[in-house]
Amino acid sequence: MKPVFEKIVGQESVKKLLAHALQQRAYSHAYLFEGPTGLGKEALAREFAAAILCPSENPPCHTCHSCHQVAAGTHPELRIIQPEDPEKDTSVSVEVIRTMIKDIYLKPYQGDWKVYIIPRAEILTFQAQNALLKTLEEPPDHAVIMLTSSQPEKLLPTVLSRCQKANFRPVKRERIEKWLQEMYNLPQKQAYALAAYANGTPDRAVKMLESESHRQQIQLFLTLTDTLSEGRLSPLLEAGEFLQQDKQKTLEVLSMWQAWIRDLQVISLGGEESLLIHQDQLERLTQQSARLTTRGYPQAQAILEEAREDLINYGNLAFVSEMVLVNLHKCLMPGT
Ligand SMILES: [Zn+2]
Incomplete structure (x- = not known):
């Protein structure tokens, strides 16, 4: 049946x-x-x-x-x-x-x-x-x-x-991943990444999948991580302006950053590919990881967490968005 x-x-x-x-x-x-x-x-x-x-x-x-x-x-x-x-x-x-x-x-x-x-x-x-x-x-x-x-x-x-x-309870990542593969015919790696972003909420994954602006958001985000790893601060701030559209979007991008830094940490520790959230971005992560200061990762996570709290509590959107990038740049670039 x-x-x-x-x-x-x-x-x-x-x-x-x-x-x-x-x-x-x-x-x-x-x-x-x-x-x-x-x-x-x-x-x-x-x-x-x-x-x-x-x-x-x-x-x-x-x-x-x-x-x-x-x-x-x-x-x-x-x-x-x-x-x-x-x-x-x-x-x-x-x-x-x-x-x-x-x-x-x-x-x-x-x-x-x-x-x-x-x-x-x-x-x-x-x-x-x-x-x-x-x-x-x-x-x-x-x-x-x-x-x-x-x-x-x-x-x-x-x-x-x-x-x-x-x-109703949050859904396990593995379950969402499998469901995305079955319902949307997604390749495993993409399903894995989306399920990780969904953070227990299948709707988030579906919205990302179905909306063109979400796809653009992911592309913009990937560009942003490249710009950061190249150490160019003012292009970084320029590219980061899409962070400032609205609070919800900025919170989403912050959680994208958290997942990204987590993956960089996995790479720097020599972890297996299967542990990565962005398995489809292995090459990019490896290249970036070679340019960044690995000891800055824990601090980067703390910066992101703090920005999230600031934003939820009272933060000024433009200020928080810019400070996040400035601070990430500071703690992740060698010699800054
Ligand atoms: Zn019927």
């Missing part, structure tokens, strides 16, 4: 829980998918919804009318609860929940079930949560409600206690 929910990597215990419910066609009235962002909570909620609504024997079949409707976002019995104006509103109002409640008590029009997904449930106002509570206490038999949240502590304890919890 084909495994269910294969689109989502990891989260075996959650998948097991849901697969069991599917097998029995017996669902909790409310689920809470909780855990850090980027682990596929909403994607799995949609897959589970597709499975509940799919009439085939091995749901979700991805081939029937119902599954197509779910994929196209047009299934009449699947509602995604969002702010009234998702572009502007940062919370889900009580009115939105009241409309949902009116709808939930109507019998399904197609099939036996109605499914409601509330992504990022922490953005429900307290009033909205209270309104939802009554329905969670006495839901109609045909309804399944799924909440997803990375900040469940912002939900009322009474809401939490009425949901069956499904905990």
Whole structure:
């Protein structure tokens, strides 16, 4: 039998829980998918919804009318609860929940079930949560409600206690690597590097893979490491300007640096190729390593860690980005 929910990597215990419910066609009235962002909570909620609504024997079949409707976002019995104006509103109002409640008590029009997904449930106002509570206490038999949240502590304890919890956890690197190879047909070395960047969050790897700007970012980053190893400070600062686009990007580049320096350390210690994160960049790493001061590596890691904290806490983006490069240059170039 084909495994269910294969689109989502990891989260075996959650998948097991849901697969069991599917097998029995017996669902909790409310689920809470909780855990850090980027682990596929909403994607799995949609897959589970597709499975509940799919009439085939091995749901979700991805081939029937119902599954197509779910994929196209047009299934009449699947509602995604969002702010009234998702572009502007940062919370889900009580009115939105009241409309949902009116709808939930109507019998399904197609099939036996109605499914409601509330992504990022922490953005429900307290009033909205209270309104939802009554329905969670006495839901109609045909309804399944799924909440997803990375900040469940912002939900009322009474809401939490009425949901069956499904905990999402960071995914092991090896698992992400294998999944990237299978799902995206990636060569092993590239899958390995992406899985390392993903740092437990498969979404990060997928975003990098799918976005052109991420590919450019990697190219720019590689150029930056070359410029650093050639010891030219002002071209380095110029090349480093892409670090200053926004805080999130800069944090990403900092973790790219940390992975890179780690690889340089592995090379300088004569470690095996299989220990490298950037196995596809072995030649580049070896050349750079020959030019850099190996004893500066631990200090370089400390500089990067400090910059990360500065940036998260209060740091001025342009200043931190520039200082990182100046300091890396200082501690990694021989004779500076
Ligand atoms: Zn189907």
